[in-house]
Amino acid sequence: MRTAYSVETVRTAERELMARLPEGALMQRAAAGLAAACAELLGRVYGSRVVLLIGSGDNGGDALYAGARLARRGAGVTAVLLAPERTHAGGLAALRRAGGTSAAPAAAERLIRRADLVVDGIVGIGGKGGLRPDAAPLAELAADSRAAVVAVDLPSGIEADTGEVLGAAVRADLTVTFGTHKPGLLIDPAREYAGSVRLVDIGLELPAEAELEALQHTDVAARLPVPGAASDKYRRGVVGIAAGSARYPGAAVLAVSGALRGGAGAVRYVGPAADAVIARFPETLVSGQGPARAGRVQAWVVGPGAGDDASAVAEVLAAEVPVLVDADGLRLADRDAVRARSAPTLMTPHAGEAAALLGVSREAVEGARLASVRELAGLYEATVLLKGATTLVADARGGAARVNSTGTAWLATAGSGDVLSGLAGSLLAAGLSALDAGSAAAYLHGLAGRFAADGAPAGAHDVAAAIPDAWRDVRD
Structure with a gap:
């Protein structure tokens, strides 16, 4: 599992480690990892042209020491000093001893246009509010150049703790981060600025509970239900689907398709799209008597394509089993009814639906995704899965949120x-917690999207059909 920690936690861990190490040792560890990553990206270090963009923080020192290592291997290294009087003195001296040079910002355009590599050491993890006016043009020059751009710890200008981008920021091809991931490297929109992320271990001792978690194959595999020798369809769990309408029968079919591939033993459908569901999936158990009288289930999914059927939403929310609320169900669900539930509730809005529930603009949600998903989870006292290019899952009880980036734009x-x-609801019925069901479903759904698309357009039915491939890929 990848974990990310807040700036405050990282700084505390750094102080504790520095107290046990010789002076400057921690910076040298970071610089060694940064230089190695830069050399790997360059391929041929000797004769290459490297430009360091240096601010006044410690990551400027990391960049200068790394530049010195590259200079000793034959690279032509020039440091552009944005704050000469506050530049890390030891790092600058090391660069000059190794044969590197320094320059004023006025020379930056000429240097960057000729560079093979630009290293962003402008602002550290404590930077707020985007780049200053004197630094923003350098970020634009680097983005428009032929040079590869490497960010030190995180791209300058992004918000380390939240993933927000509140002004101009560096767009990196590679970010070399130290000790641990920072939340901003994993959350949109800042994630788009980070490029590939390489983690360098510098020996930090961090607390067990992180700010953010990102599941990987082994983590998901450990959470997926596996039937035993004594299992039958009821022991594996039955998921109820209350979805679809005369106008949107396809939503019911697609929700059932995801549920059938999600690990539960049976799918029970309730709603006006029964004929369409049975025609496509004859194994579905169909009831025409409403959710309250449909028969026993271990979890409900309500809302996809439901139109204005508020009664079905109310009946499902009154059930004493885990419930997933999506799409129209989010609009129709009574907040007090959700908050009053004793069984787990998982809400799955996209940014527009989350904005409507929070009473803010869609842009506000997309610009502050972590804060938005946590606020919504607290407001409804539920687990919330905020869909997007990176999916976020937050629990009302607090603790680490989860982020998933396995998806593709074709989704x-x-x-x-x-x-x-349907997939997440089936995992709920199989016994997973709302947090695990949401994050594991997002992971599998993203992989299935990649497998279905394979670089070309794919429909939702293709994604559903690829879920078994994603499941096997994770398990194997």
Whole structure:
């Protein structure tokens, strides 16, 4: 599992480690890892042209010491000093001893246009509010050049703790981060600025509970239900799907398709799209009597394509089993009814739906995704899965949120969210917690999207059909 920690936690761990190490040793560890990553990216260090963009923070020192290592291997290294009087003195001296040079910002355009590599050491993890006016043009020059751009610890200008981008920021091809990931490297929109991320271990001792978690294959595999010799369809769990309408029968079909591939033993459908569901999936158990009288289930999914059927949403929320609320169900669900539930509730909005629930603009949600998902989880006292290029899952009880980035832009297609709802609901019925069901479903759904698309457009039904491949890939 990848974990990310807040700036405050990282700084505390750094102080504790520095107290046990010789002076400057921690910076040398970071510089060695940074130089190695830069050399690997360059391929041929000797004769290459490297420009360091140096601010006044310690990551400027990291960049200068790394530059000195590259200079000793034959690279032509020039440091552009944005704050000469506050530049890390030891790092600058080391660079000059190794044969590197320094320059004023006025020379930056000429240097960057000729560079093979630009190293961003402008602002550290404590930077707030985007780049200053004197630094912003350098970020633009680097982005427009042919040079590869490497960010030190995180791209200058992004918010380390939240993933927000509140002004101009460096766009990196590679970010070399030290000790641990920072939340901003994993959360949109800042994640788009980080490029590939390489973690360098510098020996930090961090607390057990992180600010943010990102599941990997082994983590998901450990959470997926596996039937035993004594299992039958009821012991494996039955998931109820209350979805679809005369106008949107396909939403019911797609939710059922995701649920059938999600690990539960049976799927029970309730709603006006029964004929369409049975025609496509004859193994589905169909009831025409409403959720309250449909028969026993271990979890419910309500809302995809439901139109204005508030009664079905109310009946499902009154059930004493885990419930997933999506799409129209989010609009129709009574907040007090959700908050009053004793069984787990998982809500799965996209940014527009989350904005409507919070009473803010969609842009506000997309610009502050971590804060938005946590606020919504607290407001409804539920677990919330905020869909997007990176999916976030937060629990109302607090603790580490989870982020998933296995998806692909091809998943932005009609019905894809219905498949995700069915899949997550089935995992709820199989016994997973709301946090695990949401994050494991997002992971599998993202992988399935990649497998289904394979570089070309794919429909939601293709994504559902690829879930078994994603499941096997994770398990194997």
